[in-house]
Amino acid sequence: MLFRSDPVFRAAFRLIKHANKERLAAHIWQQLDVEVDPASLFDVQVKRIHEYKRQLLNVLHVIARYNRIRDGRDVVPRTVIFSGKAAPGYWMAKQSIRLIHGVADVVNHDPVVGSRLKVVFVPNYSVSNAERIIPACDLSEQISTAGTEASGTGNMKLSLNGALTIGTLDGANVEMRREIGPEHFFIFGLTAPEVTARRAAGYDPLAVYEAEPELARALDMIATGCFSPMARDTFRPLVETLLRRDHYLVLADFADYVACQERVDALFRQPDEWDRAAILNVAGMGAFSSDRTVLDYAREVWGIRR
Secondary structure, eight states: OHHHHOHHHHHHHHHHHHHHHHHHHHHHHHHHOOOOOTTSEEEEEESOOOGGGTHHHHHHHHHHHHHHHHTTOOOOOEEEEEEOOOOTTOHHHHHHHHHHHHHHHHHHTOTTTGGGEEEEEOSSOOHHHHHHHGGGOSEEEEOOOTTOOOOOSHHHHHHHTTOEEEEOSOTTHHHHHHHHOGGGSEEOSOOHHHHHHHHHTOOOHHHHHHHOHHHHHHHHHHHTTTTOTTSTTTTHHHHHHHHHTOTTOHHHHHHHHHHHHHHHHHHHTSHHHHHHHHHHHHHHGGGGSHHHHHHHHHHHTSOOOO
């Protein structure tokens, strides 16, 4: 089909995406005084802050990425954008937000890192902020523990606006991957049956920590106050919760998640292939349109024939 191969079409898509990223970058600068590079990969997780949605897994990858940059490794420049709200009394969710801010404060002010990694938490997630963030997204984070996400429409909105998805086989990711094609979808982690089996076998998060040096380094940095220098024990209870319980298998999926993020980097280094995959994501969302849904209901539920 023409839209898949026409360089003029791809160029127009790229210009629109870049314009949306520049618009969001200007908003971030105005609201948060953080300068981000619109040419970097905009990595977005916008959703309610909850343990099963695993913002903590995303944060651990950010810390691992920060360490790789500090160690002199070559990485694709990224702007990691969080937004969402937590229930007032939900301690773990509130700690996750505090940790995101703590990591951002360290990463964004490190001259060694520069523009290769920025972390942003956009406050007061709302329709207006969604209208800025979603069209600017390059990579949509849909990383809930498999078997916990009921459905999912945010992931569809992001994909419809030309974002590629990294996620588990959970919720609407399953149907989206089928429509878009598995080769244009970044899937990682345990499946729902594997999650059940892992728990039944006696999941030991401490053993994962001891076996994964990159993960251990990130958790140790959190626990020892690297991201809370004024109160160094602030996040120690959060780390202890992960090491003792980790009900949502954040640590179990970490290594595969990081490996999947490396595949993301590899594709982003090929702009034409990335744009082709993004355009195919947009096209694949047709199956989830309201027109198709109403027609299916008319035929299958209401028995209406034209």
